[in-house]
Amino acid sequence: MRRTSRRRFVGAAGVAGMSAVLGAPGAALAAEAEPGRDRAATPYTRAGAHGALGANYNEYVADLDIRELQIGGTEWVRCFFPMPEAGQGELADNVTLRTILGVGARGYRTLLTLKFPYGDSAMPTPGSPAMETLLAQVDKVLAEVLDRVDILQIGNEPFIESLPEERGDTLNAFYETVARHVITYRRVHHGRRCRTRLYMGALNRLDLPGRRTAATERWMTFVRQTPEIDGVDIHPHVPSPDAVQPFLDYILPRMRPEQTFLATEFSLVWYWQAHMDDRIPAEFADRYGFAPTSFVWEVIQAAIERPFPQRQWDDFLSSSPWYESQRHFLRDQVEKFRATGRLAVATYGYRQGESMIRNWGPAKPPWLLNAVFAPRTVQPWRNGTTGRGYAWIEDFRALQRGGAIAGSR
Numbered sequence: 001m002r003r004t005s006r007r008r009f010v011g012a013a014g015v016a017g018m019s020a021v022l023g024a025p026g027a028a029l030a031a032e033a034e035p036g037r038d039r040a041a042t043p044y045t046r047a048g049a050h051g052a053l054g055a056n057y058n059e060y061v062a063d064l065d066i067r068e069l070q071i072g073g074t075e076w077v078r079c080f081f082p083m084p085e086a087g088q089g090e091l092a093d094n095v096t097l098r099t100i101l102g103v104g105a106r107g108y109r110t111l112l113t114l115k116f117p118y119g120d121s122a123m124p125t126p127g128s129p130a131m132e133t134l135l136a137q138v139d140k141v142l143a144e145v146l147d148r149v150d151i152l153q154i155g156n157e158p159f160i161e162s163l164p165e166e167r168g169d170t171l172n173a174f175y176e177t178v179a180r181h182v183i184t185y186r187r188v189h190h191g192r193r194c195r196t197r198l199y200m201g202a203l204n205r206l207d208l209p210g211r212r213t214a215a216t217e218r219w220m221t222f223v224r225q226t227p228e229i230d231g232v233d234i235h236p237h238v239p240s241p242d243a244v245q246p247f248l249d250y251i252l253p254r255m256r257p258e259q260t261f262l263a264t265e266f267s268l269v270w271y272w273q274a275h276m277d278d279r280i281p282a283e284f285a286d287r288y289g290f291a292p293t294s295f296v297w298e299v300i301q302a303a304i305e306r307p308f309p310q311r312q313w314d315d316f317l318s319s320s321p322w323y324e325s326q327r328h329f330l331r332d333q334v335e336k337f338r339a340t341g342r343l344a345v346a347t348y349g350y351r352q353g354e355s356m357i358r359n360w361g362p363a364k365p366p367w368l369l370n371a372v373f374a375p376r377t378v379q380p381w382r383n384g385t386t387g388r389g390y391a392w393i394e395d396f397r398a399l400q401r402g403g404a405i406a407g408s409r
Contacts, residue, residue, distance in 0.1 A: 051338040052076050053399045054111065055372070056264055056347035062095045063351060067385055068373050069108070072393065073400040077103050078264050078347040080113035080156050086137035091144050101148055110149040111264065111345060113201065113233075114141065115156035116178070123166055123174040131174075135181050142185050147194045151345065153233055153262065154179050155201025158219075159211070172218045175200070183228045199262055199344075202233040206250045207243035220254035231255060231344060233262040236333075239270040241326070244333055248340060260344040263337055267349060267370040268329055271322075276300075276362045281319040288312060296320065297362040300369075303377035304357045310387055313378045317390040323369070327391035334399050348396065352376040352389075372396055 054076025055069060061079035069077065081096050091097055104110040116123075124130035145152065155161075155175050162171050179200065186194050200223050205211040223232045232251055236244045244266065251261055276297040285292045290299060299316055302308075308316070317323045330348055337343040349370040356368040357376050368376060371389045378387025 050345060051343045052109075052345045053334055053396065054078055054109070054345055054347040055350035057350055058265075058353070059096075059355075060351055060353035061099045063353065064099060064103070065386060068351065071385065071397075072350070072372060073397050074108075075400075076109045076111060076345055076347060078111040078113070078345075080115040081141065082115045082117060083134070083137060083141075084117065086140050091140055097141075097144055101145065104148055104150070111151040111153065111262070111347065112145055112149045113153040113156050113264065114138070114178075116158070116161060116174075118162050118166070119160070120163075122163065123170060125170070126173055126177045131177065135178070138178065138181060139185060142182065142189075146186055146196050147190055149196055151197050151199060151262070152182070153199045153201050153264070154182055157202050157204055157235060159216070160204055167213075168215045169218075172215055172222070175219075176222055179222070179226065179229065183226070186228075197230045197344075198228060199230055200232045202235040202262075202264065203247070203251070204235050204237070206234070207236075207238055207246045212250060216250075217254075220251065223259070224255055229259075231259040231261045231342075233264050235265040236263065237265065237267050237269050239268075239274065241268070241329060241332060244336065248336075252340060252342065255342075260342045261337075261340075262344055263333075263346040265349070266333055266346070267367070268326055269365050269367055269370060271326065272366045272369045275320075275322040276366060278320070278322065280316070284316055284319045287315070295362065297360075297366075300366065300377065301360055304360055307375075307377055307379045307387065309379050310381065313374065313387070314390045317369075323390070328395060330392055331395040331399060348372065348392070351386075 052075065055072060055074050055078065057064060057077065057079045059080065059082070061077070064077070077100065079096060079100055081094075085094055085096070100110050100112055124134050155178075158171055158175055159167050179198075182198060186196065186198070190196075200219065203211075203216060203219070206216070220232065223229050232255065234247045234251060236247045238244055255261070276295065278296045279292070280290060280294045280296055280299055282292055284290070284299075285294060290302075303313065303316075318327075334346055337346050349367070349372070351373045352368045352371040352375055354376075356371075368374070369389070370392075372392045373386045374389040375386050378389070380387055
């Protein structure tokens with residue numbers, strides 16, 4: 001039996017309405033924009049282990065273009081909500097929440113991450129007036145999103161978005177307090193009927209022994225011992241494909257057998273960065289008029305200043321062995337995640353954003369090389385759709401057909 005996505009029934013009027021809400025152009029879609037919509041279910045071994053692949057926007061969800069989602073064939077959209085915004089006016093006017101809830105109302109499945117940015121200030125301590133203020137802001141967000149988003153993630157990257165001296169018991173106590181508060185709110189206001197599942201936020205750089213600490217152990221213990229938590233998120237931004245496996249080796253034995261995991265961010269960004277000072281391929285330099293002594297980062301700078309035609313961008317990266325050799329990283333990692341039988345949802349960086357090009361230089365992490373769509377470095381196509389990042393879109397679409405059973409509940 002084939003599963004049919006509930007999004008099939010949105011229809012043309014629904015898409016047009018969504019375009020109006022999101023500010024996306026309403027032009028006719030390219031022929032490639034509608035790959036096969038029915039997908040055979042893949043027999044993942046855990047309840048809730050859908051193995052889905054979605055589009056991650058981080059802070060750029062306001063730039064979402066419905067046509068890009070259709071071209072990729074995805075059912076899932078993920079973004080994060082910075083909690084300080086909860087204290088800045090009415091949430092009904094908040095562009096992040098308005099956009100992600102608008103996407104969900106039109107049939108897409110949604111994953112919202114609550115981001116607590118304490119990298120420059122101390123975390124509130126449990127029971128303090130500052131914590132009570134924060135929890136009141138959390139309540140405002142929960143009132144808007146519970147039972148409307150499919151997954152709510154508590155914390156984005158806790159062990160990065162915190163002061164180094166607080167990445168121990170202080171961090172654990174803070175996030176455990178917030179999580180228990182969310183669990184209680186969901187129970188009181190929705191009982192067992194709430195469709196929103198809860199996950200704890202992402203662990204980073206578990207490929208480094210120094211990042212596997214008593215605090216990450218306590219984090220996983222809380223995940224395992226809290227029945228209302230469905231699992232944990234990981235963000236394998238790594239310097240090599242082999243560095244992803246330690247993440248799985250760490251989290252899977254530390255969860256209950258029925259729990260699943262998210263991978264809402266993953267990339268080879270640190271591998272890309274190691275090649276920013278490489279010389280560009282001689283053939284590319286000759287064909288496009290660059291000095292043969294140019295560095296990779298300088299060509300990217302040129303594309304930022306004047307976006308390349310698609311073919312030029314593709315030629316640049318396909319002729320660079322360090323990039324071409326990893327062109328199937330997305331495919332390989334999603335297949336690795338799915339092979340565990342415990343992947344709920346993975347989401348991949350879907351669109352270049354403004355902060356990726358700000359203050360560009362050889363030392364800036366090249367997040368822009370991860371993106372499925374590349375409006376900051378590639379010209380729009382003649383059909384009006386957004387320029388693509390080299391290599392990713394084909395595998396992204398194939399992975400949708402290969403097992404994203406996102407129509408199930």
